[in-house]
Amino acid sequence: MGTKYNVLYNGNIALERGKEGVNNEYTENFWELLPVERMKVTEDAFLPGQTKNADFERAEEKAIKAIQRHGMNINGKEKNPQIDEAYLLLGQARYFDKRFVPAMAAFNNILNKYPTSDKINQVKIWREKTSMRLDNDQGAIDKLKRLLEEEELEDQDLADAQATLAQAYINIKAKDSALVHLEVAAQNTKINREKARYRYIKGQLYNEFGHKDSANIEFDKIIDMHRKIPRSFYINAHLEKSNNFDTSNGDLVAFEEYLSDLEENRENRPFLDKIYYRIAEYHRGKGSDSLSEVYYNKSLRKTTKDKYLRSLSYETLGNMYFDRNIYKTAGAYYDSTMTAMVLNSKPYRIIKKKRENLDDVILYEGIAQVNDSILRMVSLPKEEQLAIYTKYAEDQRLKAEEERKRQEEASKKQSSQVTMSPGVDRKAEMMRSKSSAMILPGSSRNLQTPGQSPKGGSSSFYFYNPTTVAYGKNEFLKLWGERKLQDNWRLNNQRGSSENIAIGGELIAESELDERFNPDLYLASLPTEQTEIDSIAKERNFAYYQLGIIYKEKFKELELAQTRFEKLLQNNPEDRLILPSKYNLYHIYKELGLNNKAEEMKTVIINDYPDSRYAEILLNPQSELAKDENSPEAIYTKLYKQFTNEEYAKVIAEADVQINRLEGDIYVPKFEILKASAKGRLYGFNAYKESISYIALNYGNSEEGKKAQEIMDTALPVLAKKDFVSDEDASNFNVIFQFDNNSEEDIDAFIKILDEEVAKVKYFDLSTSKDVYDENTTFVVVHGLKSIQGANGFVELLKSEEKDKRGRPVKPKITKDYFAISSPNYAIVQRHKNLNTYLELQ
Template identity: 25%
Template structure:
């Protein structure tokens, strides 16, 4: 008891005696500090476990910190901070106070409270008398500076640490690894390797050494030093890495050693087959099929590459990003090699479902998808309507016969597929994906569920009686539409389907056999319905012609659709613009463009398109947009003041001088409104109806419809305009809206600063074509300044004369604006003038879809100036 009483005074946190210090050192280390440190280590283990390595890219030096992981561990971080704070507050004379302050700084760092964390690390550097704590705090401060691209501050810390002595091995390991991160962030990939080598010297964790060796191997492979790459891939296999890293190390080491240069094609193919057979590689079969497909593509075997890619998409895997790369490769192949835009669209759709918005590929793929969505919408509408209208021309008996023959063919096809599915193929490992022995499947199997043909025939008999019913309650009231059935006709293989199969769908017997009555009901036997469908087809021909020329750079295909439009719809109101696009397309192909110039002059001498080709030297581009916009404002002001003749003169002069600008539709509508004040009402209404058929802008369409409605609701009471402006009804004043150019009109763009953003650099198409080194220069710029951001560069057309360069992704507006600032201050290239650079802007993914649809950059800039 006396001893216990003697120890009680030692609990004081201030009294500096040997016994007191011993007590506080012991309790601080093994209680509060210990538990706080364990909590942080637990978080770091979770960050590592949750991170999905992307082995197709050079692995990052540090695991990327996922905000979702941090949020899920908020309670753990709170406990760590509380325990570390107790170690400081309760044991003030302990030697574990400074280490506890460091843990508090780390908690703030992981929470994203970077300023507080940096202040803590700076405080320790100035005030701590423990060199080991000062050093680790400085290293963590360095990492925080690199995270925020504060390279000047980071360089200062590096210089300071280089002069420090007696840095312990554990801190040296972390320091050299952070130095490698510094060079990674700056894009100085060649300087990463020396830092990683030094980090390896002090690495005691075998798993950590394995990962560093893998990164070194990737860096050597990227530099073309295959022998060194092979060596370090082999080294990365040691150190108890997870099997995923072992697999990719073996795969890539064989590639750099032999596969890429081998002329023994059979040996290479056997290598991939052997990998596939190995049961340890079940989780990587998609990668193996994909890599074999890439090998076949290099040999020029495109169909075999497609087959292997398609098989890879069906493999079950937890690595969505890898599956995204496979779908992206399929979309690229169908776009560039096959020029099949429909399949390109559906593979793009599938790719985007596998990438996150923050992934490197997402922004560029999303931008491409917008164009192909429009292509698919118009193409499928055109082909479906055409088929249905052809059916409607048959007699009722012939229609029924056609449907019966179609159903019979479908039944035969489905039974044939069941026969094929039951036969286990043995020609190669890639066909024999899952061989479970001879448990059934043959037509002679006695057990029903082992006989796939019997199952299929049973399903077909059920369908013939009840129709194709989904698994749902009250299924007797359900049936299937004709269009759905028509879309599935003839799809007997993965590369013949319009949309790729979902790899998560189990291989099962499906009937896909539609209901006979439903198919017959889908045929448009009504003249009114056929007329509506023909109008839709007219629009589709026109849209496809423009899309193929302006967006997909396919002048020959564009000509086919536009010529079909004019042939099938000789009275179409789209003819002037169709002639104009045909003029441009034939001119690009060095064909008889003069033919369409002549037709425009003969048939539409007053069209803006005619004026444009007759005045090729007239000012165009941004200068024309600016000038026409200013004239429009002046003319609209005159109109509001009832100075109609003056307004008309400015509008007509502007339309002649600048025939085709972003303001043309607004000028034309204003000209029509002036007509309503100066000419007969019938002329005004006729021009409005024509305008409604020709313009695309939704706001202008809505406004024109209101104008027409105002003079059509009660024509008996509507005065006929005469030549005296003061006696006429002011048609525009009857509408309770402003002309859509007015700033009060609601913008089609929405402010969403936290959404994924992309950086846009618009330029003239001619400039873009000449800037052959621009992409390479940007890649170098990104490597130097944003390498950890995994940025991707791509280009798409925004009309005939404008190409936009897209850089993505940025997780929010703040990061995209930071990129823009660095781009403007640091990026230099002979291809880009300061004017072009300064025309750049950032935009959210959602708003980009609007911009791509409207193709009006100046309209977006008005929103951009307010929102950003």
């Protein structure tokens, strides 16, 4: 009795309190298939005996106390019938504390020691729930099915077993098998929130299988339970049912009334974010973008913990603005989308990539719009230009006048509200002033002096009211501007730099009069030199080309890409942009099903550019010309191989040829970056820096351009250092033999002899290489020496005379001059081509 009504009673209370805390901490994610059991499992690691929840710890302590202090094991038989209950409490406390291995041990202890317990079926169910948490789903299925076959479970035990079996089937992706078990669980449980949960999962599964009618039956059953279940299930059942509505065949008027009822129901206020989102989706599906945008923003304005819902609303609004070509606003919405997403998740990376690409769209769209506007104005006669700017200046003046009137009205309204403080009427004020005048000199009461606010109340004196003071300051600035505290402050030459003057009853700054309302200034800002106009047109055309490529390749917005390429071709672009634009348009027309236009473009390319690789590809589409020896890919691969072989001059020359041949192709930046690397190896740091800067400036939209910018920001400042380091700070040294490329010396023969001599040295791990220094100089390098003295000694050893078998001296094979250098200093010499500086310091 003490075990049941004292120890276990308190333990069960702690367990229920802990379960309630777990339920309160858990947030349902109705966007995904709900789990059968409302509990979130994390991967946190805990030491033995360490728990996460104080209530579960107390429940476990009570269970252990009951077992250790109240157990009556006599002759191998337990005489206390409450001990099995204690082990069940112990296992449940550990289970909800997410310590599944110790929980499994507790449940197994009951099965082994108390097989006749009246709780044995519950224990078996709990053991399989624990086994499922340990990823043994198939084992849980087999044992639960055996339990259901061997035992006649009823009520809650049957519901728990069936629900656990359903979750196991869901875990192994056999979701269709879970439906029957969820139905049995829903029919047998007496707990309404569990009944609603099981039916909601059934509805989700039916939706996943495409059986909307069956799903709606389940959601209707949840709706019929109404206040018997948590409101979240009731609302989400309504929303899921509304998602299954057939807008093409259903009664739209009745459906809109249905959504309105959900919106206007006061009990649904905590869920208005989801309701507004559903209404927005409905209007967007109908094509009412303006109305849907209103509801998306309503959803966002509601305070919600549902980050996924916020991210959906932000992303949808971003897509809507993107489709309307309002890219700056779209980018802002995408930024907000990422703040509501899980960092580094796949959806986050997709949005981030889209946002980064949008930076280029915003840049080039801005260039295209501004330059188009300038060129359009330049093309007009002077009279039309003046008329347009005059009208614009007049519009700006009217706007400024309206703003001035609005501010004056606001100031007058503010000043009209300056009255005596509440609670102090005029009669009382007059009586108080009379009584003050009757006070005799020498009285203990103090008179109120000028400038002092009356104690306990407010005064009507001008300077005591901050509102009237602020209004007065504002009016002074309007009339007089900024004035210094000095004599003759009213004179015109005392006006401050930000003064305002009154003209025609209108207060407007002089700078505003000069700039905003003077059409001649707008005219003067237009370019007049033909070279400047040509530069603007060239920049505009390049922007259109880049936009066409971005829309086609990165966003798959073929119609937007089509308009940009077509506009480009209408604007007399440079020759280098014409052919790739036409070739891209040919593919766009084909993908959009505009076959006649595609054939016309194909004919133009073949007839006007018969020697181009584009014409070859169009004439031989099955030959995979893009992958033959004339394709950019193959040429780039060949050039890169030459680069690794240190044929830098050939790489630079061939890269120039390909850059001119493939103008506008996506491979051009790749050839540019390879050419920059070759120039850096051959001509040094300054040449490399110049080339990288050119790539970052002219190919900023490409991956190579972005990489070049990153190199400029991070790598170049480090590579720019050319101070030599001390030999004492180095651990690796080289021996350098210098050759003039214009001499008749056989470098390869020298290397062969050097390799033979190096191979004789057993106490160093040495190797040799042939390195290009510049166009006229080649180094043969011995690597692997550990000190400057060892490097010098090694070469002297090579130069020393040897003796043959008969003891006669033999001329050394290596007699060429050399110098020793540490590996860090050798890198500096190669990078900055400052060998002479290094040799002078030795």
